[in-house]
Amino acid sequence: MSVLIKGGRVVTAADDYVADVFVEDERFSLVGESLDVEAERVIDASGRYVLPGCVDPHTHLDMPFGGTVTIDDVESGQTSAAFGGTTCHVDFVIQGRGQSFADALDAWKAKADGKQVIDMGYHMAVTDLEEGGTLEELASLPEQGVTSYKLFMAYKGVLMVDDETLYRAMEVASQSGALVMVHAENGDVIDVLVKEALAAGKTEPIYHALTRPPEAEGEATNRAIQLAHLAGAPLYVVHVTCREAVEPIARARDMGWNVWGETCTQYFFNSLDDIAKPNFEGAKYVYSPPVRDESNWEYLWNAVRTDALSAISTDHCAFLWDGQKTLGRDDFSKIPNGGPGLENRLHMIHEFGVRAGRITLNRMVELLATNPAKLFGLYPRKGTIAVGADADLVVFDPERRHTISAATHHSRSDYNLFEGTEVTGSPEVVLLRGQVLVENGELVAQPGIGQFVKRAKFGEELKPERTSAAA
Numbered sequence: 001m002s003v004l005i006k007g008g009r010v011v012t013a014a015d016d017y018v019a020d021v022f023v024e025d026e027r028f029s030l031v032g033e034s035l036d037v038e039a040e041r042v043i044d045a046s047g048r049y050v051l052p053g054c055v056d057p058h059t060h061l062d063m064p065f066g067g068t069v070t071i072d073d074v075e076s077g078q079t080s081a082a083f084g085g086t087t088c089h090v091d092f093v094i095q096g097r098g099q100s101f102a103d104a105l106d107a108w109k110a111k112a113d114g115k116q117v118i119d120m121g122y123h124m125a126v127t128d129l130e131e132g133g134t135l136e137e138l139a140s141l142p143e144q145g146v147t148s149y150k151l152f153m154a155y156k157g158v159l160m161v162d163d164e165t166l167y168r169a170m171e172v173a174s175q176s177g178a179l180v181m182v183h184a185e186n187g188d189v190i191d192v193l194v195k196e197a198l199a200a201g202k203t204e205p206i207y208h209a210l211t212r213p214p215e216a217e218g219e220a221t222n223r224a225i226q227l228a229h230l231a232g233a234p235l236y237v238v239h240v241t242c243r244e245a246v247e248p249i250a251r252a253r254d255m256g257w258n259v260w261g262e263t264c265t266q267y268f269f270n271s272l273d274d275i276a277k278p279n280f281e282g283a284k285y286v287y288s289p290p291v292r293d294e295s296n297w298e299y300l301w302n303a304v305r306t307d308a309l310s311a312i313s314t315d316h317c318a319f320l321w322d323g324q325k326t327l328g329r330d331d332f333s334k335i336p337n338g339g340p341g342l343e344n345r346l347h348m349i350h351e352f353g354v355r356a357g358r359i360t361l362n363r364m365v366e367l368l369a370t371n372p373a374k375l376f377g378l379y380p381r382k383g384t385i386a387v388g389a390d391a392d393l394v395v396f397d398p399e400r401r402h403t404i405s406a407a408t409h410h411s412r413s414d415y416n417l418f419e420g421t422e423v424t425g426s427p428e429v430v431l432l433r434g435q436v437l438v439e440n441g442e443l444v445a446q447p448g449i450g451q452f453v454k455r456a457k458f459g460e461e462l463k464p465e466r467t468s469a470a471a
């Protein structure tokens, strides 16, 4: 299948120019002015942006959590991603207690089999290095294309690891070519605060936020940074929400340490006012780390603008409000943590980042596609438009108006964190490796089209695979 995308404004992290883009054998083959080539399919992109397919480095699909399972499986989650212009994501395998990494990986791959709509990779969430996986097995994962380890410093008694386990994983990563990711909140302190709140009869959703203060995030972030530096491991701090956590990341980056930070779409828009909503509606905004007060919004915009934070993910972890979030109606600590977001990252960041003048179009592409691809071993096959790269792209209409709503989104969640928000600018056509995924508001491709991507080790490039005639 060959496709010619004509006359669009091609925007990458570095460039911005009008050109034709020719796609053949799943990859970008030619980029130039007025290309004189025959194509099986021609897409007129005049007046549109041609963006690389976005890469979401942080999602949770088909994940058991908090006594239930996320409402989006691989098919519904990835469909929602495709409509939002995301063509590749990296999901988390969660190692069970006592489970080997190989068994965990097999179990998660089985959940994706035949359901994949976009391309994907996996991070390994390490929960047990005593009864379950061994250090040797952990060290072998990057060879299999799983080139990042995630460790939870929170969720005591469930996912949380102690500093010994964290540090051992960092030592392994420093040798194996993996990037260490941390959920940085002090789980011991949060556990005390939660028990105190419940003992005082404080059960409303707002107490989820009030028992997870910014100091707990700032402390754990700094601890992870210092430990990673000691171990010589590169570190990526996921879902940074506040000044207390940005500051130690910015300081480490100023010193030239291998530290990066990510925030998520919702932290620019949701606040304590949302989680305080009456009649249990606040439960929609229960995710961790929690919503913060509004003063952090501009602070985070500035952090992504200045590269104190280098990526924006969604941490898509969707539940139904009615039937799942309600497990915690009488006890905020039983509300499943997480929210939907895969579909609206590009919408929201384009509207309130680019159109509002906070970041440039190039920086948007860098935050949503190029940097995640580079940090997680997908670049340059993913995250840019360049000859030889996978032809994942978004024809984006900057004038198209769209109202975000659970009534029209493709997640199975019964609510949307940005309900009713009107944006100008929306994906029109989305291609995955040269095949049309989304067009005219419809999913055109069949599930099964997406592939598992064996990612490159940290700091290495993922070379385009020569699969067909082009070899």
Ligand SMILES: [Zn+2]
Pocket (backbone or CB within 6 Å): 058, 059, 060, 315, 317
């Ligand atoms: Zn997460």
